[in-house]
Amino acid sequence: MSLQSLAFWIASPGRGELRTETLPAVAPGEVRIRALYSGISRGTESLVFGGHVPPGEYERMRAPFQAGQFPAPVKYGYASVGQVEEGPAAELLGQIVFCLHPHQQRYVVPAMAVHPVPADVPASRAILAANLETALNGVWDSGVGPGDRVCVIGAGSVGCLAAWLLARIPGCDVELVDLSPQRREIAARLGVRFAHPDSVQDGADVVLHASGTSEGLALAMRVAAFEATVVELSWYGDRAVTVPLGQAFHSQRLTLKSSQVGSVADSRRARWSHSRRLQLALSLLVAPELDALINSESRFEDLPWVMGELSRSAGDVIMHRVNYEV
Numbered sequence: 001m002s003l004q005s006l007a008f009w010i011a012s013p014g015r016g017e018l019r020t021e022t023l024p025a026v027a028p029g030e031v032r033i034r035a036l037y038s039g040i041s042r043g044t045e046s047l048v049f050g051g052h053v054p055p056g057e058y059e060r061m062r063a064p065f066q067a068g069q070f071p072a073p074v075k076y077g078y079a080s081v082g083q084v085e086e087g088p089a090a091e092l093l094g095q096i097v098f099c100l101h102p103h104q105q106r107y108v109v110p111a112m113a114v115h116p117v118p119a120d121v122p123a124s125r126a127i128l129a130a131n132l133e134t135a136l137n138g139v140w141d142s143g144v145g146p147g148d149r150v151c152v153i154g155a156g157s158v159g160c161l162a163a164w165l166l167a168r169i170p171g172c173d174v175e176l177v178d179l180s181p182q183r184r185e186i187a188a189r190l191g192v193r194f195a196h197p198d199s200v201q202d203g204a205d206v207v208l209h210a211s212g213t214s215e216g217l218a219l220a221m222r223v224a225a226f227e228a229t230v231v232e233l234s235w236y237g238d239r240a241v242t243v244p245l246g247q248a249f250h251s252q253r254l255t256l257k258s259s260q261v262g263s264v265a266d267s268r269r270a271r272w273s274h275s276r277r278l279q280l281a282l283s284l285l286v287a288p289e290l291d292a293l294i295n296s297e298s299r300f301e302d303l304p305w306v307m308g309e310l311s312r313s314a315g316d317v318i319m320h321r322v323n324y325e326v
Contacts, residue, residue, distance in 0.1 A: 013051025031087030039127030140265035154211030
């Protein structure tokens with residue numbers, strides 16, 4: 001008898017629904033996963049939900065197990081944690097694994113597409129792996145070294161995770177900047193200083209921008225020191241962005257550099273695969289303070305409504321966790 005599973009689909013821009021899918025039989029080299037949790041990376045997923053992927057980026061923005069096409073209908077997502085319940089690989093049976101898969105109760109994927117979650121990392125925290133991988137790549141792209149003064153603008157999940165990583169480099173002075181005063185407590189738990197944009201310090205050796213706004217990018221250019229690097233971690237979809245290149249950009253000899261998780265940072269590319277980078281991210285999630293970033297949760301059955309609410313106004317949500325067990 002064929003198994004069926006509910007999956008979240010963006011039926012049209014701004015409207016989600018749950019659809020029933022019939023799962024294929026598990027073939028040699030494949031596993032069937034029962035989802036426990038998935039995470040909503042609300043920056044990218046809100047843009048996808050609203051239909052804001054530019055046509056020229058349709059192929060590059062595809063998630064590994066995406067179904068359908070942009071703008072809709074499309075099944076999209078990339079932070080699923082579940083348990084292997086069937087497959088030929090005996091060593092994986094019963095294992096808790098991470099997979100770059102959309103929001104779905106059960107799914108069948110190649111065994112090589114799943115990554116075992118370390119025993120000391122709770123499944124409920126492992127949903128941060130994809131965003132931590134993005135932050136890790138951004139830190140590599142930044143070239144930050146011991147003793148640097150670093151400013152991270154935007155305390156969403158990627159910005160917070162980048163700040164947390166940077167604070168563990170010896171001698172680094174890290175300032176996390178955000179408009180929301182609620183982020184101050186989060187910054188303290190992550191071991192970094194917090195600043196409102198009105199009180200941020202100038203003269204940063206490196207700036208990582210992750211606010212997803214033109215205002216945040218302008219601030220990044222302003223606080224950067226002479227010949228500093230500004231690393232752009234935000235993705236804007238089809239929105240136009242204003243960059244203040246007519247102010248101190250040239251006289252300060254600044255470098256504006258993009259960072260995107262689809263390619264391993266060039267400083268590591270010769271030796272690091274995507275799989276190795278993701279396994280590192282999973283191992284780093286042993287840190288209990290990172291639970292502070294998962295500050296919203298809902299049932300999977302409520303996801304069509306929840307995604308709409310997060311897309312319209314996320315409030316102080318950093319990472320939203322979808323729970324398949326309640």
